[in-house]
Amino acid sequence: ETGVTQTPRHLVMGMTNKKSLKCEQHLGHNAMYWYKQSAKKPLELMFVYSLEERVENNSVPSRFSPECPNSSHLFLHLHTLQPEDSALYLCASSFGTGGYEQYFGPGTRLTVT
Amino acid sequence: RKEVEQDPGPFNVPEGATVAFNCTYSNSASQSFFWYRQDCRKEPKLLMSVYSSGNEDGRFTAQLNRASQYISLLIRDSKLSDSATYLCVVNAGSQGNLIFGKGTKLSVKP
Numbered sequence: 001e002t003g004v005t006q007t008p009r010h011l012v013m014g015m016t017n018k019k020s021l022k023c024e025q026h027l028g029h030n031a032m033y034w035y036k037q038s039a040k041k042p043l044e045l046m047f048v049y050s051l052e053e054r055v056e057n058n059s060v061p062s063r064f065s066p067e068c069p070n071s072s073h074l075f076l077h078l079h080t081l082q083p084e085d086s087a088l089y090l091c092a093s094s095f096g097t098g099g100y101e102q103y104f105g106p107g108t109r110l111t112v113t
Numbered sequence: 114r115k116e117v118e119q120d121p122g123p124f125n126v127p128e129g130a131t132v133a134f135n136c137t138y139s140n141s142a143s144q145s146f147f148w149y150r151q152d153c154r155k156e157p158k159l160l161m162s163v164y165s166s167g168n169e170d171g172r173f174t175a176q177l178n179r180a181s182q183y184i185s186l187l188i189r190d191s192k193l194s195d196s197a198t199y200l201c202v203v204n205a206g207s208q209g210n211l212i213f214g215k216g217t218k219l220s221v222k223p
Contacts, residue, residue: 099145099204
């Protein structure tokens with residue numbers, strides 16, 4: 001399935017590194033999302049973009065910085081992360097915000113050492 | 114009351130069994146309801162939407178009870194491949210974003 005793609009699939013980074021996660025959707029959707037999923041925890045919504053505008057930021061620390069250059073691409077820039085930031089980071093897209101069903105990418109499994 | 118609440122399980126059932134999951138939600142203004150399936154270390158995938166009139170897709174039946182604010186998922190004739198975590202998803206109010214439950218783990222045994 002190639003509806004929503006994410007790169008890289010796995011990432012190991014030190015606490016002083018800077019890295020970026022990339023997401024691309026090929027579904028013609030207008031909304032994109034970043035979620036964090038830690039072990040044995042539910043999905044946590046981080047950011048919501050609608051038509052390239054950030055519409056929601058769920059009290060996410062500033063060491064996570066999203067970027068949405070167009071409706072098909074979404075980035076998550078990472079810097080000075082902590083070990084507790086190790087998790088699966090999932091990107092999703094939907095036709096619009098609100099109650100539309102969301103389609104997820106395969107995720108980036110991030111380990112912070 | 115949590116926004117979306119599910120029994121975490123695990124539900125261990127033999128092949129061919131019928132199993133049912135329930136989910137309760139707290140926001141009476143919610144309008145969108147879904148079941149997602151998530152395999153171990155994979156992304157969630159949409160299983161089915163849940164409509165007020167109830168809906169069926171093969172061996173899967175979903176129902177919504179607005180008065181009691183719960184959603185159910187029934188799986189008939191369970192297969193080994195049904196083993197996964199099932200996520201109940203509700204939107205936060207009439208226009209709110211989706212809220213994912215913690216999931217109910219199902220394990221189907223031979």
